Amino acid sequence: MSRTADSDLAHLFHPYTNLVKHPETGPLVITRGQGVRVYDEAGKDYIEGLAGLWCTALGWGEERLVEAAARQMRELPFYHLFSSRTHPPAVQLAEMLAAQVPIDDARVLFACSGSESNDTAIKLIWYRNNALGRPDKKKIIARERAYHGVTVATASLTGLVNNQRSFDVPIDRIFHTGCPHYWRYGEKGESEEQFATRRAEELEKLILAEGPDTVAAFFAEPVMGAGGVIVPPATYFAKIQAVLKKYDVLLVADEVITGFGRTGNMFGCDTFGIRPDMMTVAKGLSSGYLPISALIVSGEVFGPIAEEAGRIGVFGHGFTYGGHPVSAAVAVETLKIYAERDILGHVAKVGPVLQRGLAALQQHPLVGEARGVGLIGAVELVADKDSRTAFDPKLAVGPRVVAKAQAHGVILRAMGDAVAFAPPLIISEAEILDMLGRFRRALDEAHGELVGAGAV
Numbered sequence: 001m002s003r004t005a006d007s008d009l010a011h012l013f014h015p016y017t018n019l020v021k022h023p024e025t026g027p028l029v030i031t032r033g034q035g036v037r038v039y040d041e042a043g044k045d046y047i048e049g050l051a052g053l054w055c056t057a058l059g060w061g062e063e064r065l066v067e068a069a070a071r072q073m074r075e076l077p078f079y080h081l082f083s084s085r086t087h088p089p090a091v092q093l094a095e096m097l098a099a100q101v102p103i104d105d106a107r108v109l110f111a112c113s114g115s116e117s118n119d120t121a122i123k124l125i126w127y128r129n130n131a132l133g134r135p136d137k138k139k140i141i142a143r144e145r146a147y148h149g150v151t152v153a154t155a156s157l158t159g160l161v162n163n164q165r166s167f168d169v170p171i172d173r174i175f176h177t178g179c180p181h182y183w184r185y186g187e188k189g190e191s192e193e194q195f196a197t198r199r200a201e202e203l204e205k206l207i208l209a210e211g212p213d214t215v216a217a218f219f220a221e222p223v224m225g226a227g228g229v230i231v232p233p234a235t236y237f238a239k240i241q242a243v244l245k246k247y248d249v250l251l252v253a254d255e256v257i258t259g260f261g262r263t264g265n266m267f268g269c270d271t272f273g274i275r276p277d278m279m280t281v282a283k284g285l286s287s288g289y290l291p292i293s294a295l296i297v298s299g300e301v302f303g304p305i306a307e308e309a310g311r312i313g314v315f316g317h318g319f320t321y322g323g324h325p326v327s328a329a330v331a332v333e334t335l336k337i338y339a340e341r342d343i344l345g346h347v348a349k350v351g352p353v354l355q356r357g358l359a360a361l362q363q364h365p366l367v368g369e370a371r372g373v374g375l376i377g378a379v380e381l382v383a384d385k386d387s388r389t390a391f392d393p394k395l396a397v398g399p400r401v402v403a404k405a406q407a408h409g410v411i412l413r414a415m416g417d418a419v420a421f422a423p424p425l426i427i428s429e430a431e432i433l434d435m436l437g438r439f440r441r442a443l444d445e446a447h448g449e450l451v452g453a454g455a456v
């Protein structure tokens with residue numbers, strides 16, 4: 001093992017890692033990247049099929065972002081937005097975001113991560129309802145298999161067991177309603193339309209059971225990411241929004257993964273006809289080059305909050321590094337590149353190549369469902385395709401396939417037995433086909449092993 005790997009085992013505390021197994025398997029040490037590829041310390045190259053953590057939309061080695069950071073570092077490496085201070089990169093970025101989002105009179109509040117922006121959204125929802133004299137309207141509904149972050153409050157919204165078990169979350173006033181995954185949760189004989197109606201009715205029942213005067217907001221990712229890349233049925237969001245409107249419940253769109261072209265439009269909200277009251281973005285905002293996130297709220301959301309802050313004397317919230325000038329300058333440059341290089345046009349061209357490739361994998365004996373939109377997708381591996389029977393989790397089929405894919409030079413992510421694809425948006429058609437070819441070899445090998453073991 002290399003000196004870096006040895007030192008890692010001695011000193012690092014890894015997030016999202018099996019901390020007992022890690023010393024046995026050792027770390028994968030990535031030392032550099034170029035385009036859609038990253039390289040390990042031995043020089044082996046990998047296609048980064050998940051754009052790092054769904055974020056590196058422009059791929060690695062984008063000199064314009066490096067230059068933007070260096071320029072801003074020299075000019076003004078730090079300033080903040082507290083106490084009426086401001087600086088040009090934050091203002092320019094806020095202006096650009098406000099012009100792009102499907103939100104009226106948008107106001108932009110910066111933070112450093114998706115979790116922070118979602119956590120801030122929760123606080124603002126509570127603050128606003130106090131301002132409006134309805135202190136009981138505070139409950140928040142998210143969905144099973146949602147991912148909204150890992151702070152105490154956002155891990156409570158996240159509907160995944162590993163983010164909650166043993167962490168003493170969820171906190172109170174947080175509820176979950178059903179996940180819009182038709183293939184997995186649709187009933188026999190139920191159409192997608194009927195399934196979407198059932199999910200909206202479930203939401204309405206939950207709001208009525210809790211009392212509409214106590215329910216403040218609903219959080220949703222347009223396409224659920226870490227929950228397994230769940231693309232909702234076509235009519236789902238229209239029906240959900242009708243329910244939310246009826247009971248004066250705010251809609252928060254978590255666009256941390258889906259923002260900036262991932263689903264083929266600038267925002268997932270555009271793809272699915274969502275008109276949110278609040279939106280959170282991160283990841284693709286800076287192409288992952290520096291940490292930055294934003295919570296964008298409508299004028300209607302902002303108004304009562306501003307008045308309350310006026311009464312109190314200050315809006316008592318903000319992070320030291322929220323809207324950091326270097327991160328903001330890199331984000332401004334990122335958004336300029338998206339526009340100049342017509343990233344949406346590129347996704348429109350190559351997205352179908354990914355989706356057709358994933359759909360073709362549906363013929364594979366291990367693949368129960370292939371799903372996706374734009375440049376995000378997943379295949380769900382199952383023990384029996386007809387009955388959609390899942391594998392015994394102890395077999396860890398998803399992680400096994402992902403490990404084999406890594407050996408073949410493509411980095412992917414398993415969420416249970418769903419394997420996700422979200423490559424850099426700059427990926428070419430040839431690179432997509434290469435990535436899928438490597439993945440198919442991994443699938444074939446895993447299938448051979450599972451047949452040998454009598455698991456399929």
Ligand code: PMP
Nearest residue numbers: 113114115147148149225256257
């Ligand atoms: N929301 C969504 C939809 C996400 O995918 C993530 C991160 N994967 C987050 C929020 C949290 O973002 P962060 O890790 O930057 O806190």
